[in-house]
Each structure stands twice: as C-alpha cells, then as structure tokens.
Amino acid sequence: MNYRKLGKTGFNISEISLGTWQVGGRWGEPFDEANAERIINKAIDQGVNFIDTADVYSDGESEAAVAKVVKSRSEEIYIATKCGRQIQPHTSEGYTPEKLISYVEASLKNMKLETLDLVQLHCPPTEVYKRPEIFEAFDRLKEQGKIRHLGVSVEMVNEALMAMQYPNVTTVQIIYNMFRLKPSEKFFAAAKENDCGIIVRVPLASGLLTGKMSKSTQFGVDDHRHFNRNGEAFDKGETFSGVDFDLGLEAVxxxxxxxxxxxxxxxxxxxxxxxxxxxxxxxxxxxxxxxVDSNIKASGLPALSEEQMQGVQQVYDKYIKPSVHQLW
Incomplete structure (x- = not known):
C-alpha cells in the first residue's frame, strides 16, 4: 500500500481506502454486521488506514461497525464520518449549528468515541456554503475536543470551491472517475493551492466501470441504481455518475x-x-x-501510459461529456 498526505490534516493515509455506503451488504439489503466486520478487517489487513462512513449509512449501523473494528485493532486508523443528510426536507433552511452539533454528538455516542478524526458535511444544498455560521459551529466542536478536522462532501465543483473559502475546511470529498472528469479542470489546482485533501468517491461509477454489467443486469427495488437513475431520491450524479446506463455500457x-x-x-x-x-x-x-482485495490490487499496477490517458479522455469526450459535463 502507498500512502499520501490528506491536505492540511497532516494525516498520512492509504491511497486506496474504504468507503462504507454498502459495507455489510449490497445496496438495498439489510445490514450484516458480521460481513461488515470481515470487510473492514480485510481492508486494515491490507494496509488501509482511512475509513469513510456516515451517520445515515444503515441508520448508524455502519458507523458502529467501523468503530468497533477499529477499536479492536492495534493500528492507527482514521475514521471519517458525515452529517447533515438526516435533515428532511434536505434544504438550507433545515441546517442550523445546533442541529449539526447534535448529529456530531450522536455519532460520538454511536461509535463510543471521544473525538472524531474527520467530520464532513454530507452534500449540503449549495446555499449552505454561503452561511459562515454553519462552518463556525465546527470550530466550537474542535475547541471542545470533539472533532479534529472538518471536511465537506460535495456534488458540484463550484460547491468545492466555495467550501475552500472557509479556513477550517481541510478536505473535500468529490465524485471523480473516468466518467466524471470535470473536477480536474479547476478544482484540483485550487485544492493543491489551499493544501486541501481530496477524497475521491464513486470511482467506479456505481459499478459501471467494473466492466461486468450488461443491458440485462438487474438491480433490486431498494438499490439506488434501480430507483434513482433520474435523481428521484437524491442527486442523480451519485448513481452511475449521472450517465445514461446504456450509453455508459457502450463507453465501457x-x-x-x-x-x-x-x-x-x-x-x-x-x-x-x-x-x-x-x-x-x-x-x-x-x-x-x-x-477489498480487488480494489487494493490497483495500487500496485503500473502507471497508465500517455496513450491510455488520452484514450480515456477521448472516450469521455465522445460518449459522456455532451450529456453530463455541465451538470456538476
């Protein structure tokens, strides 16, 4: 495993880490604690030292499973969680410092921890980034020793740029993959200049980029790849990176x-x-x-050639860019 610095946090973290949206079972299936523990332990065994979760993943069961395993290990493992998606309807008006502080305290209790390594706002509405009082609330939590760092998880590049205007934002989590090239145009350079850590999520476009799907692939009714293709439940960019499924198969x-x-x-x-x-x-x-083994194997692969990098760009330009580039 190779390690990289997570921006101004100073954390030295595994370049391939673990996201836990579907840990413990496939999307839409009941949470399986035993399976979750096997997955998390396997990741740590392979050198992963950064695990991302959220209070809404399986109604807190993911958070609890992550913390339970981490506390059973001797290695130093950084836990990142997220808050804000419990707010319904999910509007800027629903965001208050008091509410967010209560979510952080609930996560601490759920994970039986005194301090959280990293707390991220969980894809808040764009208007939230214009409200300094929301970000200042996390300074109080840091002063109280309840969190070490604040980050944001965003849907759009402009939200990432807005978030970095706040000095206490140390990381940005963003969708980036072969079907979502926009972040590398402006955001990457700005993050480097601000010493802001970049956490890449949805790197396989909800499975499209595994190359294992076909037009006959079926998804369960509770799987977001079934019910959220057009953004019926949340931002459609979270599902197949917002790419039309059949078009994505052609590109693959x-x-x-x-x-x-x-x-x-x-x-x-x-x-x-x-x-x-x-x-x-x-x-x-x-x-x-x-x-987990399959994912981590990528860290040991040779660098892509210039021809391959250009080829990915050409596939994106041909199939993907016209329909999604301007959206995020």
Whole structure:
C-alpha cells in the first residue's frame, strides 16, 4: 500500500481506502454486521488506514461497525464520518449549528468515541456554503475536543470551491472517475493551492466501470441504481455518475480496449484516479471481503501510459461529456 498526505490534516493515509455506503451488504439489503466486520478487517489487513462512513449509512449501523473494528485493532486508523443528510426536507433552511452539533454528538455516542478524526458535511444544498455560521459551529466542536478536522462532501465543483473559502475546511470529498472528469479542470489546482485533501468517491461509477454489467443486469427495488437513475431520491450524479446506463455500457466497451490483459477494468479505473497527484485517497466500497482485495490490487499496477490517458479522455469526450459535463 502507498500512502499520501490528506491536505492540511497532516494525516498520512492509504491511497486506496474504504468507503462504507454498502459495507455489510449490497445496496438495498439489510445490514450484516458480521460481513461488515470481515470487510473492514480485510481492508486494515491490507494496509488501509482511512475509513469513510456516515451517520445515515444503515441508520448508524455502519458507523458502529467501523468503530468497533477499529477499536479492536492495534493500528492507527482514521475514521471519517458525515452529517447533515438526516435533515428532511434536505434544504438550507433545515441546517442550523445546533442541529449539526447534535448529529456530531450522536455519532460520538454511536461509535463510543471521544473525538472524531474527520467530520464532513454530507452534500449540503449549495446555499449552505454561503452561511459562515454553519462552518463556525465546527470550530466550537474542535475547541471542545470533539472533532479534529472538518471536511465537506460535495456534488458540484463550484460547491468545492466555495467550501475552500472557509479556513477550517481541510478536505473535500468529490465524485471523480473516468466518467466524471470535470473536477480536474479547476478544482484540483485550487485544492493543491489551499493544501486541501481530496477524497475521491464513486470511482467506479456505481459499478459501471467494473466492466461486468450488461443491458440485462438487474438491480433490486431498494438499490439506488434501480430507483434513482433520474435523481428521484437524491442527486442523480451519485448513481452511475449521472450517465445514461446504456450509453455508459457502450463507453465501457471502448475503455476495455485500452486495457487488455489480466486485470479487470475496475482495477485500471482506480489506478487511473491515482494518476492525479492532487488526489489524497480514493474510497471504493465493498460488499464482500474479496472486493477489498480487488480494489487494493490497483495500487500496485503500473502507471497508465500517455496513450491510455488520452484514450480515456477521448472516450469521455465522445460518449459522456455532451450529456453530463455541465451538470456538476
């Protein structure tokens, strides 16, 4: 495993880490604590020292499972959680310092911790980034020793740029993959200038970039890849990176031609993300321990060639850019 600095936090973290949206079971299935513990332990065994969770993942069960495993290990593991998505309806008016502080305190209680390494606002509405009092609330939490650092998870590049105007924002979590190239245009350079850590989520475009899906692939009714393709429940960019499923399948077939050989497209898609030195870590999820092994293997792959990097850009320009680039 290779390690990179997480911006101004100073944390030295695994370049491939673990996202826990679907830990313990596939999307839409009941939480399986035993499976979650196997996945988390497997990740730590392989050198992962940064785990991302959220208070809304399986109604807090993900947070609790992560903390339980981390406390059972001797290694130093950084836990990042998120807050704010409990607010319904999810509008700027629903965000108050008091409410967010209560969510952080609930996460501390749920995980049986005294301090959280990193707390991230969980994709708040754009208007929230114009409200200094929301960000100042986390300074109080830091002074009280309840959190070490504040970060944000964003949907759009302009939200990332707005967030970095606040000095206490140390990290930005953002969607970045072969089907979502926009962040590297302006945001990456700005993050480097601000010494802001970049946490890349949805690196496999909800599984599209595994290369294992087809037009006949079925998803359960409680799986967001079934019910959120047009943003019915939350930002559609979280599902297949907002790319039309059939169009994405066409693009994947061309991407496969760029990476012939033993390793699956998923590994190369992760390795592609790591080609950008501004990225601190990428956090693919896993619903089985074997998927952790597959994800981590990407860290040891050789660098992509200039021809392969250009090929990814060309596939994006041909299939993806016209319909999604301007959206996020």
């Amino acid at each position: 077939e061309e991407l496969k031609q760029l990476f012939p050989g033993q390793e699956p497209l998923a590994a190369w898609a992760l390795r592609w993300v790591l080609m950008f030195p501004e990225v601190s870590t990428v956090i693919p999820g896993a619903s089985r321990p074997e998927q």
